[in-house]
Amino acid sequence: MAFNDAIAKLRALTQTNVQQGWRYCNGDIPYPVATQPQSWENWSIAQLNEKDYITWSAGRQVIWLSQRFLVPQNLQGYPLSGLGLRLVLTWWAESAEIFVNGQLVQEGDLFDSSTRILLSSTVVPGEEFAVALRLLSPGHDIGGLMRSQILYEATNDIDPGFVADELTVIQKYSASFNPEQLATLAKAVAEIDWDMVSQRTEFMRSLTRLRQQLSTIENSNFRIQNSQNSIHMLGHAHLDLAWLWPVSETWEVAVRTFESVLKLQQEFPDFTFCHTTPALYAWIEQHRPDLFKRIKQQVAAGRWEIVGGMWVEPELNLIDGESIVRQILYAQRYVQKTFGQLTTVAWVTDSFGFCWQLPQLLKQGGIDYFVTQKLHWNDTTKFPYGAFWWQSPDGSQIFSLMSPPNVAGVMDTNPITMASYAIDWEIQTSLKEAFWLPGVGDHGGGPTRDMLQVARRWQKSPFFPKLEFTTASDYLLFAKRGLLAKVSRLKVSRLKVSRLKVSRLKVSRLKVNRLKVSRLKVNRLKVSRLKVSRLKVSRLKVSRLKVSRLKVSRLKVAGCIENLSVGSLGEEEIRTDERGGGKGQRQTTNNIPVWNDELYLEFHRGCYTTHADQKRYLRRCEGLLYQAELFAALKTIATGQAYPKTELEEAWKKVLFNQFHDILPGTSIPEVFVEANQAWQEVEEVTGEILEESLNAIASKITLPPPPKPNAQAIIIFNPLNWQRSEVIAISIPVSIPVSIPVESIEWEVYDCFGEKIVSQVSHDQAQEIQNHHNNNDNLSYSQIELLFLASNIPSVGYRVFWLCSNDVELNIELRPSNRFPIPDSRFPTPDSRFPIPDSRLKIPDSRFPIEDFVLENQYLRVVVDPETGELSSVFDQVNQREVLSGPGNQLQAFEDSGQYWDAWNIDPNYADHPLPATELIGIEWIETGVLRKRLRVVRQLMRSQFCQDYILCAESPVLKITTTVDWQERHVLVKAAFPLAIDADYVSYEMPCGVIQRSTRPQTPAEEAKWEVPALRWADLSDQTYGVSLLNDCKYGYDAQASQLRLTLLRSPTWPDPETDQGIHQFTYALYPHQGSWHSADTVKLAYQLNLPFLSLLWSPANSSVVSNNVSNNSQPSLPSTGQLLNLSAKTLILMALKQSEDIPDQWILRCYESHGESANLSLVSDLGLKVVHPVDLLERPISLSEASSDEKLVKIEPWKITSFAVESII
Template identity: 25%
Template sequence: MPRLHTRLGGVEVEAWTVPDDGEPVRARHALGLEPEPGRAAPGYRPFPLGAAWGEAWSTTWFRIRGTVEPGHAGPIDLVLDLGWFDHSVGGHCEGLVFTPDGTIVKGLHPRQSDIRLRGHGADLVEADGSFVLYVEAAANPLLLGLPPFVVTEHGEKGAQEPFEQFRLRRAEIAAFSPEIHALCCDLDVAGGLAAELSADEPRHWRLLRAIEEALDVYDEADAEASAGRARAILAPVLATPAHASAHRITAVGHAHMDTAWLWPLRETVRKLARTVSNALALLDADPGLVYTMSAAQHFSWLEEHYPELFARVRRYVEQGRFVPVGGMWVEADGVIPTGESMVRQLTYGKRYFLSRFGREPREMWLPDSFGYSGALPQMARRAGSRWFLTQKISWNDTTVFPHHSFWWEGIDGTRVFTHFPPAETYAAEVTARELHHAVATFKDKAIASHSLLPYGYGDGGGGPTREMAERLRRFADLEGAPRVISRTPAEFFEEAESELREAGALEPVYRGELYLELHRGTLTSQAAMKRHNRRCESLLRAAEYLSAAASALRGAPYPREDLDEIWRTVLLHQFHDILPGTSISWVHREARDTYQAVEERLHDLIKRAGAALGDEQAGGGLPPFTTPARPGAAPAVVEVADGEDGATVLDDGLLRVVVDGGGHVVSLLDLRGGREVVPPGRRLNELQLFRDEPVRWDAWDVDRHVLRHPRALDDVTSRRVVRSGPDAGVEVVRRTGASTITLTMWLRAGTGRFETECAVDWQERERLLKVAVPVRVLARTARFETQYGYVERPLVTNTATEEAMFEAAMHRYVHVDDGDFGLAIVNDTMYGADARADGDSTVVRLSLLRGARFPDPRADLGTHTFRWAVLPGADVPAAVEAAYAFNAPDLAGLPAPLVRLELLTGHALVDWVKQADDGSGDLVVRVYETRGGRASARLRCHEELGARAVVWETDLLERELGADEDLPVALGPAGERRPVGEARLDLGPFQVATLRIATHASLKEDVQ
């Protein structure tokens, strides 16, 4: 329809490219309203149409002046083309439009290229017809295009690779025709619907005939009037109502916004302004629309950088039309963060929404994470959420998930109502094809008739468009299509959950983790992200515990503001394209620097707390902060002897290790029971290299065929015996290509632990490095640690689903046993592993490094360190406690424990100790059951606190538990307070309990 916009005249364009380091300036600086110290003053110069603008990642400000001549009654637009491709919305150049006083008008992208100057509520034109607008244009390079992946240096700031600049192709004043636009939308819906209907259906042919007649009537020479006549022909077929049994779809405006991905964090801040301003314009124009946005971090960025937009958002939140969803700080990775990190994602997110809007989202909203831990249902429910949403499982490469609306039951037995939008996208455009796909795909038709459709351009932002809104109106009640309604996610979830409950015995339940059969490489890519995240989590645990101890025992100030700031930084970097290692090099470079600064701050907080406590308090601590004592009967030193054929034998009376002349472990004998760990003919600690060239998703995937062809690294550059105090080991240096790998294998005297330190100078591309740990344990499953428990995964591949778990997530340990003998492998850095049965043995391979080339062509190059240890004879409690100790920072002078558990039955432990978030000075203690069984324990406090301590159980946000809550409690009746000395905990499988302990005198009356 070439007459949608009719040119009325040209405009005068001037441009100023931001100099210096190319980083953006504030709008008020670019507009000459408020100079920014240290930045060059804007110098606008004439800019000709068709000229190139902007090096990669630079910003150019355009000043556009024009005059709207009198005499035209309809809407008038300024139409721009900054040089867009007709695809990849949010994936290349974008713009944000301002008035001269700094007011944001809207964002620009390939599907939002016009600015309403006058008409339909807009008035940007002065009385004399003149106008001035500014456009902040971002020259973001197209990194994900056609074909999808190319190796490029443009993912780094200041890259020298040649960059084809964008060109200003169009800048003109044009008349907009609402009637022709409406005809376009009518034809789009009618044609799209006809294409989805079978040729056997009368409706298909009636739509086609109406379209044909409408096109016959339309006359380019008399476009406006003939468009009206064509619409009149289409009106009857677009007014036929949907069938009574038609599927119902709740459509919510959305722009799944990646906090960082193919752009740095600073660009996401600007993307938010562009997207939110467009969403607000749609809400202004259409009172029936609803828009959703997740991630408290995104709202916080708006509040900080674009307060005027945030104020407008707040008004629509109050009306229930701009809906905060998800309740998390960011849309985090669903498997890598530790349990406490996921708790803080929810507590920091929900508290932000409550403080700013007085509202608490009741759903977890994670459409695009790369798998979902089986601990999430419990965490969601204990944080006050009722529902869970994702669609990523539709990306499975092997099996089709059996449900779209179902009860997801976590590893502890907690259930949460879960929905997968059957349109199988989080960035729908409300097309007939998407709606038809949603109905055809929906797995639960027999008992459910509702689904959700998040629509709007996502990933890089953009959000809904007026065309999507027009389709939504036309599909509201239309024969041959599902009924589409605009309402809030909560309204959908309430109705869909109620409908599912009515199914009774037919209610579908899915138990355990939601394993994504794709993107398995994210567990290993960008190893530095994983190392820093693990280290920060461990340091945070120590810092919060010691700070709480210093405050409770010595009255030292609790560093709440420091800890909050650090937590928000760590949570931000757990976003599902940062921590998993799938962003551009710019993102990861900045992240490494940020992590380093955070770790230094945490070390400083730990030192300050230690100084406040003083050495006289030394004598205990919590399992994560201390190394288990060495058995008194163990020898004081590891004996070293020469074996056959140049082998070295290490022996401490508990374990005997034989390292052959080639530097491989050929025997690991548990002397306590005479059990040999290494299977005959196998080698423990064998480094294996694989060709790793994913078919499509480079940094994301490890393809199944990769693991079939290992190449053992046998070359030995050097080999020597090393000693450290009572410990002894063997250091082996190997080379592959340009890379050097140093393994130092230690027998730690008296610990029952065989430990390996691995230092790698990694220079490989498109290669995967693993270390194999074969163990003589016949098991059908292996236990991979996850948040607050473990996931039991098959070691055999009898089914396609079992085979698809060929690479899976672990946290700090993997455990196997055969009923008589157990063994654990603990680590301090890694998250990816594979484990398979091999005859009467099990082979566990830990993934160390990859060499992906997109989106960061230099991913993982450089030096890395890893540690792992084998613990023969360990059961799950021993594995858990060893994993805590193995990951703990080295600390001295720890206080006697503030809180500990005196176990009566089973096994549970104190996972976290901190001060309450409300500043009351109360202690908050998180405990959980570790074995997947049941546990009972007495709660014990430090002697200086015990006599005056009162304890009660709370939710994760440290609020009183509701009496009607259907979750199990550990302390008895919800809300009941009791002296700590009388507190007994009864925990179910993997149950998490949050305990609040008050020590101040005001609560003594409550006890009496």
Template identity: 25%
Template sequence: MSRANPFLEFVPNRTEAIMRWLRRSLWLERRALEVTATRPTPEHRAFESIQTERRSRVKVGDVWGKLYDQRWFHLEIPPAAKGRQWTLEWRDQGEATLYVDGLPHYGFDPAHRYVALPQGTREVWIEGYCCQSCIWHPDATGLSPYGSLFGGGFIQYRDDVVWDCLQELGVLFDLMMTLRSQQDPKPTPHLNGVGLQPRVNDATPIYRKLLRLLNGACSTYEREGTTALREALIAAREELKNARPILKGALTGHAHIDLVWIWPERMGEAKAVHTFATMNRLMSMYPEFRFAYSQPASYRAVERRAPQLAASVKKHIARGVWQPTGGLDVESDTLLPCGEALARSFMLGQAEFARLRGKGGASRLVWLPDVFGYSVCLPQLMRLTGIDWFFTTKLTWSSINRFPYSSFVWRGNDGSEVVAHLTQNVGYTNYTHISEISANARGHSQSHLHPEFLHPTGHGDGGGGPTEEHIERVRRLSALCDLPELEWDHPEAFFSRLEPLRDQLPVHQGECYLEYHRGVYTTHGDFKAVFRGAERALQIREAVAAATGEVPDLVGPWRRLVFTQFHDFIPGSSIAEVYAEGNAELGTLIKTQMQAVCERLAAAGAGRASSRSGEKQKSTTAQLFNPLALPWRGWIDGRWYEIAPLSSVPVTEGVVPSERRQVTASVAKSGTAKLRSDRVQARLTSDGRLAELVIDGRPVAFSAAAAGAVIYLDNPANFEAWDIDRDALDLGEPVTTPVTVTVEADSPHAAAILVRRKLGEASELVLRYEVRAGEPLLRITAEVDWHETCKLLKLHFPTEYKGRFVRFGAPYGSVLRGQQPGEPITEAQWEVPGSRWATVSLDGEREGLALITEAKYGFSASDGELTVSLLRSASITAAETNPYMHAAPPSLSRYQPPSPFSDQGHHTISLALTSYSSATPQEQHPAALADTLFTLPVAYRGAPASAGLRGVEDAPTLIPAWAMPVEKGAWVLRLHEVGGARGTARLALAEGWRARPATLDGQAQEPPLEEGLIAYSPYKIISVRIERG
């Protein structure tokens, strides 16, 4: 026997060669199948409906379909040899779902190409889609510009011994390459077959040992073949096992499905069927496998499109191997919806999770791996809906300040606490590579307290989920060398082990701001405006129901609105087709709800007894109904109205102003202009900016002329629809084009001045400044005809209010952020979200400026200067100018957008300015004005309506936000504290009404409110049930 080979440096190349040889021998007797198919159609048709449809033969190299088209393929399977099992291989650029015996069996995509067919299978159908899942897989090519490129269907036998060898050798090869990268001097990351090989003279003992074991196994293969190789590899792996690993990785099968993104909703539903079918099969093969999925919207889609598959999933849930969890109906954006819309996603979601889980009850976990920031009110909404735990990965995308913890207690600004876990160094699409597992282990900052981390595993974004290889690798990787022990488990089981340690965990209080994707607060502003209109329509619909004793079934409309809160929908990061469909659907929702409002108000007056005859007659009195839980004051058709919350007044009660002029507008020859009302004075410079603003006799402390438009070059380095890079702020140019200043309105109660100018290369901006008698604010309306590309438009308001913090509206409550330069955390917040209002002030908030918007969410504040982002003309996702176009080639789209850039065309943007103080009366607080300024009373003919609320008193920062009907004659008043104050408010009710504390969904709690008194504390969301009795 010769001496052992002293040159261990050759082992990596030798091992790689053995792997190549094994792959060549894995598949036996491969043969092509004849494939026939139906015609591609944009409609997604059920399996049962296409059985008799004419089919034509499909050849390798054919291309088919437009984007998201469906096509049904048919294959006949010859009998398998006795004791053997065919494996079907499907090659097509588009994803597909295999049907066996008429049921979804498996999902094909770049990561899932092969599936063993059940014994006796003689024919299969394949539901193909001109769309691709697993787009991050190295074999993902996207689609050709001519359609999905068909590569054929094949059957073959798998050599199971070779398969086992490849799994064993693949794991040891991955370990070898990992250890190799850690040696000194550090070798090149890839093997080189030519030239000097990296020496192992100064290598770690474990690396040398692994090389020796691999070399011996390779020799065994060459001498004795695959069976002996398998045994040698198993022995080598066992020799490298760590008997006492110090960490544990809890792996959960995961398939993140973007309900919309580079595909519309119908394709997101198909991806759910595709993914669920694969997971269903894996569970029949691997008893240790565990899978979790959130989003009840996907479960409903599978129930509708593939009910028998949904029934199988239900059985897995009952067995405890599949866990529905997540809390929300969809993985929602948490920054842009109003507080009530976000709360409804929780309420709808938890009802669905309770249905799906049966005896398991509702979800205890919020699962949000991929959203673009985490609202400060999230922990409170979680606790209000029975949720204790929170998981995400996206904070690892922050680009400047690393989030300091992996396991922690997240405390909202109201004091609500949840136990949170964050994967550090990895995301939510993991493939059981040693590098990923090691990175997650290293990033687990609290491993000294809780030696366990959560590791979502599987292909995501377009679904797909784990593969057989993933599960096989986990079996072999656990506790290998210095790797953690690995075990499949459910997310909630992981958190149940973390929960007892909560008192030892670090605490993070406040929002979790993502230092990335700052453009999503503004992108596709047209859709954000329609979304806000739909929120308002449902708010009005429920207010009318509360005031008229109705409890309409609004689950359907709410689900549709909540669906558009999905984290790639409302942020503006999806393809153009998503917004074309979304704008149309929400437009219809608004129209439908407002029609129902008018019908209900009119019907509520029918059947009232006449005071004269006692006979029932329909009232035809013209009324105005205030749909807000706040008092409404303002002008309608030249009359001044003051309408109590959720109540109506006859139109005739409006006050007609006297002939004495209360407002004036004028333009001087020099071009300067003035507006004056009984409460506001404003002066404009000759170039149309705001030089002076005085409200109730108190000047706003501008440091320079305000309301100046600035256009920024907006070319993000990576994600056009998502990002506003810091460099963009250095590339802004104030708009200084010539202006035309005119008086636009001049009536006894309102006056306005128009400032018109060219904007950028091909656009126009008209700013309309308006004052109205009785209003302590300046309205600003921006009419923008926008035709710029890769530009950002902001309005700037420089002030002397340079206190340490700026206050921004949150969905519920508000959030303080720094504005003084210097601190890295503050500097990283060059664009931030605000729920339609923001204030800058001096320390103590006794004096400042408030900016209110109807439907704008992107702000910035630095050193006293407050800005609001009006529009972005970002490259639309997957448009001709976008790097995602390979996944969704524009040439294949049935929908051709007017422009590859967002928000082209006309926009009307409504804003307002007012003075701000923490002591501002409730109806003048910016959180209240964000509703009252942009929600007009509803005109109708009928009887008076009232929900019994007269007001909320003695609490200037406790803002009534919503009225939610729960039972006939009972409704819930939702309030939220917005100023960080505590106190006792008094609820004023009409005679015959009573109030009790309530849960978020309206269940009454004890004891009743004594004398209508409500104790409130900073940022609390409060629910009060109001009912007759």
């Protein structure tokens, strides 16, 4: 009998497929009726589809399935009496309820979607079990029962099914590593005494003899446990903080999961478990202190491991670098304080891709390892490595592991599944030790008792890898050391070496065939077991050479290589030349492959765009937190007022929570976003208050220059960015005037701090109409004026005083606290809101205007808007005298975007094949034509939706802004803003957290082709050798590019899991920035920051200083000049990330910055507040040596792409 036939015959003795035996009833019926066998007689037999599945309709539809199971005397002649009986099920249903003999025995859902129900521990022939299943289909998909099987097993001994699994494992290992042993295995299996099947005792003796024979065959590796093969297990329960359930349900699931784990740990003393998310532990600590105390005890005992390294498991493509820092900082501080240890493992198994700077950030946060499984989800390529060094642009490396797939779902302890994975792992990595994470995830659950019982059973099998529980940190250390040790066993084929210089190379077990070497110089070479054939060497110089058992063939190496380490190459042909490994190239360091690129997930590309409200709130709150912390710190340094540490930390933690990988990407149910939006708005409120209070406090220390006129009102313009800048600013002025004076008759003047009059302009943007309210009691009119002027040369993180004057009209400029620092409201208007221009004002001309009527022009750009379409017909660079566009610019391109199972997550890969009709222009008119700002409004119709866009060109600015308000009413539609460009570029550059990444515009490999939609933060840039164009944005994250085109993804409209995703009003801005040279020389990084963090304006009068807190230092007199530079890093390419109070030393401040251009920079602090560097710190604010300081102690050298933090103090 053939080997596979024997395996199938053994399984048939204890296992039966029962898929064809189910009866069904569509629709819900009362439980007492549905679970009684007499009700089933009229139910129809369920039909199987081509996959042998039972399926039913989508949309949360109920189906009842029923079947009676009668225990026979035997299966295929094998007696069953006394064996255990299990029902094995796998379903796809939103909920599953399983009844046995009328009793509910188990529940499940989409995530806990399989089970092995114990029907009886010792069956008796003739015994019957009546099973009913109530299954509810998902709202977005059909339901399915994919597997149902009856399984008889001997729990304390072997049985035919168990032996069949053992033989399958042996066969898999032999086929993969020792194929010459397959004949011996087949011969041994052929000796099974099938005639004794009906005599269970005798037949089992036959199987026992087979096992003994396999154990003793000389020179075989059938005893896998003796071959150093092992599977290291760690219990796991991935728990999404929100997804298809609200956050409140997460807390309940966490409690159930953790209580289950603790109970199982009492029953299984070797069982270890890990879990992430300090935010979750903090909730347990507060609300269930009894449970938390037990968890802490298990952590102290080494049986419960805290992994994760971040406050939640966040979306890591969209959040900025400081957000990642705070994820790490607050997580590590909580874990250190609560559990007495730092987390060494970043565990982000389910996030949707990982930015390239993450290794540097993790390493600076005290984290040594990175683990994910998400790249198993790739739709185009297979990620090449299981264990690897992941390297950031600055050279930081972290040892990384691609864990087994489906960690976020269900991983059981099925022996065939585990062994197959262990074999694949060994083939991929050469490690005989695999890592396995049993448990139910997504909606929590953790390992089940059955999983642990199965594992315990297989721990006793000599034909299975050694099974042992471990921790993630122990396994990762073990794996790293194991890979590093592989350098001692090097086998290479076809070696050719030219000009090879090696220092301190130690190799053992090296075999060389046909070696040709020219000009070889080796120092301190130690090799053991050397075998060489056909050796030809010229100019050989070797010192301290010791070689034994060396085998190499067909390795070609050119150039000069220092500190060479090569290993695990098998029979590959290796070619190394003098060029260093660049981004994405597969390199090797210390025998471990290096991935020097982002970890791009070839899936879930729609997450960059879905639920635009979450993206807008994110960008805004990140900016507000940066500014609130910055100016609160400067306030405390300048005035001695208290720093709002608690309020800022609470705000940060709300933002960090909302960065969870199913909230920020927009892939949850509607209830989740109601809670998330409330948290965002609370952050806006508290940071706005802190920022307003801080600016007022700093203003109280500023010495005002003499006013140019008696009625002049001081305006202080603050710059939150760390470089001097000049921009047109719009300030909102609340005034009250006698009702007899028309607001329009007032003439406004602005003066600089030297008393020089500067150009100003009253805005006539009727999208923000002047608010004019008459109060009969005081005979005054209350108005809100928007005034424009050019705020020039505002210092780095500094300010400048200006003066506001009017003509002889007596004005009362209101300085109420709510108006002193106006923060535009970021809350989205309700769907009933209308566009800023009333419909009656939309001009739909009968005859087209001359094209000159729609031209925006300054010294940098001449922009022509097409009166037929509202698109850009020309953008002419007046400095470089060239046309920017190669076709109509700002095309609103819409496409069908449907048919994806993961609706909110995935853009249809074939969306480009399904374009929708072009937009129709329904209105165009000038809003402003002043000397400081020109503003042209176009309104376009896209099916049921309207786009109202203002083209804005300001004086002294090379940037064309496009402010957009959309009433979005589409379903399954994707819309992009497209800019065909007169450029031909091989690469496109995108901003990522704390850096820039290049991606190809001419994809050559499947991996490059898979990047047809990519994430970016504030900008993308397409540049050739001499010229380029940057596309900036204030809250969008999805881009795509070709050699001559940039596109920004604006909106999409999936319907699952939120059926109303993105319906309603959206507001955002993007901008076109043509420039000479590269993005480096054009300062694209800075202009993108400026779009997102405009100047802050403060109407100020010393008479109002009483509103400033009295909690100030003794020196409360003004001490700052009228133009102040509070913080300057004195390096063009350094970007300030944060200035905040030290977590542990209140009198010290943490300054963090990153190098943004890929070139070295020298940091030198200049500050009117006397700030100086004390020493560098890591992200956890622990001191590190100032090893990179230059000879001038005031200068600190910062390497390319480096993120650097410092403790600073004020010496004033």
